[in-house]
Amino acid sequence: MEDKILKSSIERFKRTPMPKQPPEVRIRNFNEVALGFTPEQAMNEAKRCLQCPEPKCIGGCPVEINIPLFIKQIAEGNFDAAIKTIRETNNLPAITGRVCPQEVQCEGVCVLAKRNAPLAIGALERFAADYELSKGGPKVAEVAKKTGKKVAVVGSGPAGLTVAGDLAKLGHEVTIFEALHAPGGVLAYGIPEFRLPKSILNTEVNYVKQLGAEIKLDVVIGRTLTIEELFEMGFNAVFIGTGAGSPKFLNIPGEELNGVYSANEFLTRCNLMKAYKFGEYDTPIKVGENVTVVGAGNTAMDSARTALRLGAANVTIVYRRTEAEMPARAEEIENAKEEGVKLQLLTNPIKLIGENGWVKRMECIKMQLGEADESGRRRPVPIPNSNFYFDSDQVIIAIGRYPNPIIAQTTKGLKVTKDGLIIADEKGRTSRKGIWAGGDIVTGEATVISAMGAGKKAAKDMHEYLMKL
Amino acid sequence: MHKILKKVQLCPIVYLMEVEAPLIARKNKPGQFVVLRVYEKGERIPLTIVNSDEKRGSITLIFQVAGKTTKLLSKLNEGDYIMNIVGPLGKPTEIEHYGTVVLIGGGVGAAEIYPEAKAFKAAGNYVIGIVGARTASLLILENELKQVCNEFYIATDDGSKGHHGFVSDVLKQLIDKGVKIDLVYAVGPTIMMKVISNLTKPYGIKTLVSLNPIMLDATGMCGVCRVKVGGEIKFACVDGPEFDGHLVDFDLLIARQRTYLDEEKKILEIYEEMEKS
Numbered sequence: 027m028e029d030k031i032l033k034s035s036i037e038r039f040k041r042t043p044m045p046k047q048p049p050e051v052r053i054r055n056f057n058e059v060a061l062g063f064t065p066e067q068a069m070n071e072a073k074r075c076l077q078c079p080e081p082k083c084i085g086g087c088p089v090e091i092n093i094p095l096f097i098k099q100i101a102e103g104n105f106d107a108a109i110k111t112i113r114e115t116n117n118l119p120a121i122t123g124r125v126c127p128q129e130v131q132c133e134g135v136c137v138l139a140k141r142n143a144p145l146a147i148g149a150l151e152r153f154a155a156d157y158e159l160s161k162g163g164p165k166v167a168e169v170a171k172k173t174g175k176k177v178a179v180v181g182s183g184p185a186g187l188t189v190a191g192d193l194a195k196l197g198h199e200v201t202i203f204e205a206l207h208a209p210g211g212v213l214a215y216g217i218p219e220f221r222l223p224k225s226i227l228n229t230e231v232n233y234v235k236q237l238g239a240e241i242k243l244d245v246v247i248g249r250t251l252t253i254e255e256l257f258e259m260g261f262n263a264v265f266i267g268t269g270a271g272s273p274k275f276l277n278i279p280g281e282e283l284n285g286v287y288s289a290n291e292f293l294t295r296c297n298l299m300k301a302y303k304f305g306e307y308d309t310p311i312k313v314g315e316n317v318t319v320v321g322a323g324n325t326a327m328d329s330a331r332t333a334l335r336l337g338a339a340n341v342t343i344v345y346r347r348t349e350a351e352m353p354a355r356a357e358e359i360e361n362a363k364e365e366g367v368k369l370q371l372l373t374n375p376i377k378l379i380g381e382n383g384w385v386k387r388m389e390c391i392k393m394q395l396g397e398a399d400e401s402g403r404r405r406p407v408p409i410p411n412s413n414f415y416f417d418s419d420q421v422i423i424a425i426g427r428y429p430n431p432i433i434a435q436t437t438k439g440l441k442v443t444k445d446g447l448i449i450a451d452e453k454g455r456t457s458r459k460g461i462w463a464g465g466d467i468v469t470g471e472a473t474v475i476s477a478m479g480a481g482k483k484a485a486k487d488m489h490e491y492l493m494k495l
Numbered sequence: 496m497h498k499i500l501k502k503v504q505l506c507p508i509v510y511l512m513e514v515e516a517p518l519i520a521r522k523n524k525p526g527q528f529v530v531l532r533v534y535e536k537g538e539r540i541p542l543t544i545v546n547s548d549e550k551r552g553s554i555t556l557i558f559q560v561a562g563k564t565t566k567l568l569s570k571l572n573e574g575d576y577i578m579n580i581v582g583p584l585g586k587p588t589e590i591e592h593y594g595t596v597v598l599i600g601g602g603v604g605a606a607e608i609y610p611e612a613k614a615f616k617a618a619g620n621y622v623i624g625i626v627g628a629r630t631a632s633l634l635i636l637e638n639e640l641k642q643v644c645n646e647f648y649i650a651t652d653d654g655s656k657g658h659h660g661f662v663s664d665v666l667k668q669l670i671d672k673g674v675k676i677d678l679v680y681a682v683g684p685t686i687m688m689k690v691i692s693n694l695t696k697p698y699g700i701k702t703l704v705s706l707n708p709i710m711l712d713a714t715g716m717c718g719v720c721r722v723k724v725g726g727e728i729k730f731a732c733v734d735g736p737e738f739d740g741h742l743v744d745f746d747l748l749i750a751r752q753r754t755y756l757d758e759e760k761k762i763l764e765i766y767e768e769m770e771k772s
Binding site: 288295 | 532538
């Protein structure tokens with residue numbers, strides 16, 4: 027008897043690993059890396075949940091999914107109920123199950139984490155969402171009676187899709203305006219197929235459409251139409267979810283050389299324009315022999331792994347801090363390392379050196395960690411006279427993005443910070459009545475789920491506002 | 496989807512298309528451009544808006560057949576559709592009363608100075624137009640420009656019409672004659688814009704150039720169109736496309752424009768092979 031209890035408690039500490047394509051196979055294709063749990067794996071993993079009386083995981087989730095409940099439902103094999111529970115607060119579970127940084131959210135506060143490994147909440151969320159997809163996709167929720175109120179949503183990324191879905195469900199007439207020719211924002215142009223298949227994105231976008239939201243593509247708000255004009259056209263409220271779309275560069279000599287890409291350009295060519303199928307698709311992309319990616323966030327990992335798949339011989343991440351400070355999701359860092367991406371840590375590029383207009387080498391300086399900065403992370407400090415060079419015929423800069431300034435420049439009375447972020451309170455209200463904002467355009471670069479969380483809160487407040495009109 | 500209302504072949508390699516785009520037509524100002532994608536698997540390319548008609552809800556584009564995308568576009572006919580058009584993008588030209596404005600268009604750039612000529616004329620400027628082409632048969636919008644410009648000159652590389660030589664020679668002659676020029680506005684091949692800017696610089700003549708780097712989203716998102724202006728990096732799609740010609744690093748722009756030459760050739764070859772079979 028004791029043995030059995032002991033065995034079950036040991037089982038409890040063992041996290042079910044995510045089945046994945048083997049590294050040597052997956053670096054030759056763009057298919058999804060993580061394959062997802064089988065029903066049996068999902069149920070076994072779900073049974074590890076302690077069903078804490080005061081669960082911490084819910085608070086760790088930016089959209090407060092009732093995690094213990096959906097886990098219990100999976101453990102019981104009631105997958106339909108599980109996805110229903112998730113969908114109560116999360117419109118895009120197949121996406122968040124794949125791209126959330128669970129280790130700093132729900133899984134980061136999971137009690138099991140202290141003993142060994144946290145419950146695989148993200149993988150289970152994804153399992154439930156994929157189960158639903160395999161059964162023909164989400165059942166369209168009942169839509170409330172038409173309110174006759176019109177809402178414009180600017181941007182079709184995670185924040186915009188959430189607001190649109192929630193407000194359409196409440197009976198408002200919602201139009202999403204998207205600048206690009208495909209919906210999804212960063213989910214379409216930024217996150218690669220091997221991490222978030224476009225088919226998954228399309229299902230979630232279609233769900234929002236089925237709720238009644240209309241998506242107008244190829245409309246740049248601030249250019250094609252201004253926010254003022256949206257009000258003139260009869261929209262009663264506007265949500266701005268335009269994200270952080272303008273790439274940062276290093277501002278070092280040589281950055282203008284051919285072969286130097288912003289991560290946004292590199293990933294947009296590959297993801298949105300399908301340049302990895304060049305020949306069938308018309309948009310070209312270059313790939314070097316020795317590719318260097320500067321930065322260590324998810325975008326950097328995505329760029330590095332994309333370069334490998336395009337056929338780069340060597341891909342190196344250059345980062346000025348250590349692995350412990352790398353901001354990417356733990357799983358993506360692990361995946362990148364498995365695939366052969368090298369890490370050149372405590373290193374900062376100071377010059378790009380070209381030949382005939384093309385980048386060939388990089389001059390770097392070694393760094394060491396000094397005092398903690400405002401972010402709490404130890405500040406990297408250059409070590410004098412530690413300069414060194416290495417060959418790099420392609421450099422991808424993935425050090426972050428600024429907010430796109432077009433809307434702030436063209437909307438009177440909309441207050442922004444000195445960095446160009448739109449100022450909004452926790453309900454998403456901006457300085458202009460009738461205009462809400464949320465996601466990266468308010469917070470600066472953050473996560474898909476926090477943008478969705480902001481969208482949820484804004485939608486709730488917008489609904490109250492609209493019903494009083 | 497944008498319906499093609501009118502298609503005219505202006506010369507063996509240049510086409511005019513009037514396409515339905517009511518929202519863009521309402522907003523367009525001289526100097527702005529659109530990005531279009533011909534079909535599902537196509538690339539996004541920028542094209543200057545040559546004219547817009549708010550009543551007809553249409554814009555006019557003029558393009559030279561150069562690669563696969565423009566070739567595909569040239570095969571479309573009236574009644575066909577272009578899959579995506581987004582705009583108007585870029586900052587409009589600041590149309591002011593300068594006095595005498597010389598507008599210079601090289602090749603298909605002649606189309607791009609047409610809306611500028613109209614706008615500068617309407618603002619009370621004395622407008623001198625200079626257009627250049629390799630040979631007389633490639634000249635476009637000659638009559639239209641003649642009508643709107645106070646003076647109009649032609650230069651051809653082979654001397655088949657107008658001045659035998661380059662547009663820059665004509666400009667030089669005007670300067671040498673003592674014509675007081677308050678603004679030069681040049682659009683065309685990058686090398687032409689470089690030569691013009693180098694020519695006007697010692698005379699201190701304000702010179703605007705409309706740059707045509709590679710673009711992708713053209714909303715400030717990717718940075719591929721970055722150009723060096725006065726030592727600073729600018730994104731041509733949102734900070735331009737017009738810049739002070741005396742500050743632009745043209746050699747860098749020329750190098751960056753050549754990034755995908757091999758790929759452009761390859762995709763065109765694949766397409767032409769397919770067409771044959």
